[in-house]
Amino acid sequence: MRGIAKVLLWGAVAAAGALALGTIALRRGEPINAMWLVTAALCSYAVGYRFYSKFLAAKVLAIDSLRATPAERLDNGCDFIPTNKWYVFGHHFAAIAGPGPLVGPVLAAQFGYLPSTLWIIAGAVFGGCVQDFVVLLFSIRRDGKSLGQMARDEVSKVAGVVAFIAVISIIIILLAVVALVVVNALKSSPWGTFTIGMTIPIALLMGVYLRYLRPGRVLEASVLGFLLVLLAIVGGQWVSHSPVTAGIFTLSGPTLAILIIIYGFAASAVPVWLLLAPRDYLSTFVKLGTIAILTIGIVAIRPTLQMPALTRFIDGSGPVFAGGIFPFAFITVACGAISGFHSLIASGTTPKMIAREPQARMIGYGAMMAESLVGIMAVIAACTLQPGPYFAVNSGAGMVGQTPAAAVSTISGWGFPVTLDQMNTMANDVDEKTLFFRTGGAPAFALGMAKIFSDSLGGKAVMALWYHFAIMFEALFILTVLDAGTRAGRFMVQDALGHIWKPMGRTSWYPSIVATSAMVVGAWGYFLWQGIHDPLGGINSLWPLFGICNQLLAAVALCVATTIIVKTGRARYMGVTLAPLCWLVAVTFTASWQKIFHPNPLIGLLAHANQLNAMHPAPADLARKVFNDRLDAVFAGFLVVLVAVIVVEAAMQWFAVLSGKKEAVTSEAPFVNTRFAAEELA
Amino acid sequence: MKPLRNLMRTIFNTLREIFDENAYERFLLRTHSSPSVASYREFMREREEAMARRPRCC
Numbered sequence: 001m002r003g004i005a006k007v008l009l010w011g012a013v014a015a016a017g018a019l020a021l022g023t024i025a026l027r028r029g030e031p032i033n034a035m036w037l038v039t040a041a042l043c044s045y046a047v048g049y050r051f052y053s054k055f056l057a058a059k060v061l062a063i064d065s066l067r068a069t070p071a072e073r074l075d076n077g078c079d080f081i082p083t084n085k086w087y088v089f090g091h092h093f094a095a096i097a098g099p100g101p102l103v104g105p106v107l108a109a110q111f112g113y114l115p116s117t118l119w120i121i122a123g124a125v126f127g128g129c130v131q132d133f134v135v136l137l138f139s140i141r142r143d144g145k146s147l148g149q150m151a152r153d154e155v156s157k158v159a160g161v162v163a164f165i166a167v168i169s170i171i172i173i174l175l176a177v178v179a180l181v182v183v184n185a186l187k188s189s190p191w192g193t194f195t196i197g198m199t200i201p202i203a204l205l206m207g208v209y210l211r212y213l214r215p216g217r218v219l220e221a222s223v224l225g226f227l228l229v230l231l232a233i234v235g236g237q238w239v240s241h242s243p244v245t246a247g248i249f250t251l252s253g254p255t256l257a258i259l260i261i262i263y264g265f266a267a268s269a270v271p272v273w274l275l276l277a278p279r280d281y282l283s284t285f286v287k288l289g290t291i292a293i294l295t296i297g298i299v300a301i302r303p304t305l306q307m308p309a310l311t312r313f314i315d316g317s318g319p320v321f322a323g324g325i326f327p328f329a330f331i332t333v334a335c336g337a338i339s340g341f342h343s344l345i346a347s348g349t350t351p352k353m354i355a356r357e358p359q360a361r362m363i364g365y366g367a368m369m370a371e372s373l374v375g376i377m378a379v380i381a382a383c384t385l386q387p388g389p390y391f392a393v394n395s396g397a398g399m400v401g402q403t404p405a406a407a408v409s410t411i412s413g414w415g416f417p418v419t420l421d422q423m424n425t426m427a428n429d430v431d432e433k434t435l436f437f438r439t440g441g442a443p444a445f446a447l448g449m450a451k452i453f454s455d456s457l458g459g460k461a462v463m464a465l466w467y468h469f470a471i472m473f474e475a476l477f478i479l480t481v482l483d484a485g486t487r488a489g490r491f492m493v494q495d496a497l498g499h500i501w502k503p504m505g506r507t508s509w510y511p512s513i514v515a516t517s518a519m520v521v522g523a524w525g526y527f528l529w530q531g532i533h534d535p536l537g538g539i540n541s542l543w544p545l546f547g548i549c550n551q552l553l554a555a556v557a558l559c560v561a562t563t564i565i566v567k568t569g570r571a572r573y574m575g576v577t578l579a580p581l582c583w584l585v586a587v588t589f590t591a592s593w594q595k596i597f598h599p600n601p602l603i604g605l606l607a608h609a610n611q612l613n614a615m616h617p618a619p620a621d622l623a624r625k626v627f628n629d630r631l632d633a634v635f636a637g638f639l640v641v642l643v644a645v646i647v648v649e650a651a652m653q654w655f656a657v658l659s660g661k662k663e664a665v666t667s668e669a670p671f672v673n674t675r676f677a678a679e680e681l682a
Numbered sequence: 683m684k685p686l687r688n689l690m691r692t693i694f695n696t697l698r699e700i701f702d703e704n705a706y707e708r709f710l711l712r713t714h715s716s717p718s719v720a721s722y723r724e725f726m727r728e729r730e731e732a733m734a735r736r737p738r739c740c
Contacts, residue, residue, distance in 0.1 A: 077712040078728065086692050087699035094700045100740040174740050215722030218701040272734050273726045280738070281701055288700075334740070341739045348736060481738045488737035507731065550740065 017043025031304045034380040041121050041376045045369040048125035053365040060573040061137050063357045068674040070143045071353055082355035093367040094284050095345045099178055099478050100335030101375040106441035108332040109382040110320040112310040115329045116379045123337025124372035127580035132342045133364035134561040139347040141668045147347045153667040154563050155650050162646045163556050170549040171489045176527030177546045178478045180538050183256045184440035188433055190249035191236040191468050196475045198232035206278035222285040233468050253532040261525040267483035268490050268517040276483055283480035290473045294377050297452045307383035319395035321540045322602035327591040331547030336375020340553025381448030388418025393444045396537020397437045404436045430467035439537040446470035489520040530628045541632050544595055548588050548639050555584045555643055559650035566654045567664040592640040596633045605633040
């Protein structure tokens with residue numbers, strides 16, 4: 001009887017998922033409710049987890065409940081520590097959740113809600129969750145080795161170098177693009193700038209509180225920090241209404257960029273306990289809380305999506321970023337579907353905490369499903385906006401016209417009506433001077449989120465507070481990504497330079513700290529500076545480069561995973577990682593090729609440089625703009641070479657092992673019986 | 683009521699794990715020390731490099 005009940009239950013879940021997917025895919029011409037997206041996602045995740053991840057665990061990975069994990073074998077009470085699976089799940093999710101799944105789907109909403117939704121669901125179930133799960137398990141089987149170490153040991157030394165370069169590249173581009181998102185969200189916004197500025201002294205205060213007043217009371221300090229941040233949001237309204245303070249905190253894009261660059265450099269050099277750690281705690285606290293209330297808000301309000309399923313911009317002429325649905329929708333959504341960055345987390349702290357091998361399924365596959373659901377929430381938040389205002393907020397002046405009047409005329413001409421009055425009313429509602437040309441995704445997401453929140457609680461009267469809460473939420477953890485990323489990049493550069501000249505490798509030697517911090521900040525700062533001066537808005541060129549980097553890192557992870565699957569005699573199952581790998585290679589190659597060589601100057605970097613060169617009269621800063629386009633083109637080409645190298649290196653291993661020319665040797669740790677199984681039986 | 687209490691306890695302990703409170707407790711047990719400014723400083727010193735090397739995800 002139980003068997004029949006299970007079949008009926010899973011049949012019902014699958015049918016509900018199919019109905020929801022069918023509805024969002026086939027309904028045209030009338031708005032649909034957001035709950036169709038939520039239902040489609042939840043049912044797909046449930047079926048994917050119950051059946052596909054179980055297949056992966058049983059057949060592909062041969063998870064062994066009797067095998068001791070490194071957390072048990074190497075337990076030192078510090079790095080390696082067997083931990084309750086729910087705690088590890090929370091820890092892992094908090095580590096992988098970042099701004100990417102919020103910003104990417106908002107930008108990709110220019111194609112309509114359908115492409116992003118389908119890719120987020122399918123990409124996660126068959127790609128992102130698989131990648132996180134297999135990398136986590138393979139790292140567990142190798143004493144918690146990092147992705148770079150596994151690439152070197154299992155594929156080749158060259159692959160290890162490629163993994164290192166891929167990580168550095170993604171850190172630099174990631175930091176530049178998220179800094180650009182913050183600049184675009186805060187420029188000419190005294191309220192937002194004040195609130196975010198206040199998070200720095202609040203974090204410092206938390207650091208002092210934790211160090212000297214109440215040592216170790218992190219939750220307490222985080223609640224205190226959060227209350228102070230709420231006060232800062234309320235205070236921000238007063239600041240924005242006072243002519244004197246409003247003048248002080250109304251900053252231009254270049255000024256904000258300089259301040260963020262200085263902040264990045266300083267944050268990389270001050271002690272961890274003073275700024276990085278408390279800021280990280282505060283950001284995590286706000287992030288988890290906000291994601292939870294956004295989910296509750298969407299389920300409670302069940303908003304209607306105003307964006308059509310597909311827009312005319314699937315042809316590549318989009319104003320948010322130029323480029324066709326393939327490959328750019330997949331590059332843009334990025335982390336909500338598959339993120340190479342997760343493989344660093346899955347081969348970092350998490351494998352050292354897992355007590356039993358079977359738990360890797362829930363933590364690796366399950367946490368990515370939760371991340372993917374966050375991406376779906378972002379799609380919903382963006383698509384609850386009317387398309388006209390969505391495009392007016394998200395499009396650069398270079399794409400829709402230099403003035404608000406020109407922008408509304410262009411956007412309305414595309415069939416997405418919007419008026420100056422409508423935009424002014426929206427700006428007034430959220431206490432902003434203007435919402436035109438606020439590229440980067442953060443303001444659009446904040447508007448959608450504020451609409452959902454204010455519909456649930458407080459109405460229009462508190463819309464401005466919710467909007468600035470949302471901006472604070474995004475900017476807070478973007479800045480956390482920025483300072484942590486700068487510091488992590490600094491350590492990587494120090495490690496690398498230490499091989500050339502030993503003193504540079506000493507992480508506590510001040511000249512080395514200053515020099516390497518300057519290198520990392522200089523690298524992402526250059527791309528940021530280029531972005532804010534880009535006539536097309538910056539996001540148009542930088543977000544695709546970030547997406548390519550991220551998918552490149554995922555390709556590295558999947559190459560390593562496929563190699564291990566082949567080496568462990570399970571080549572008949574290599575399709576589970578090879579299929580997403582082939583897709584990522586197709587996406588990254590096509591995107592890179594189009595970014596370099598596409599004849600449309602809005603897409604192709606070289607075509608854009610040629611267009612600038614041919615202009616009469618020549619635009620200001622011609623030489624620098626042309627150089628920037630060519631630099632981005634070289635960078636995109638460099639990424640293609642990296643993808644090609646890692647794929648060729650891995651494929652050579654597969655052929656050598658499968659043809660019997662090479663003995664399959666893996667660096668797997670020897671089997672040791674777990675004591676937890678015996679304890680369970682007892 | 684018991685399942686609800688268990689759920690709340692799991693959530694609370696998960697938060698303690700995420701926010702390193704459990705790690706500090708384990709440190710105190712391992713080093714046989716009590717909560718103090720000096721022990722927390724030592725705990726942070728031990729974890730500093732690991733925390734600083736960990737990039738936050740995008």
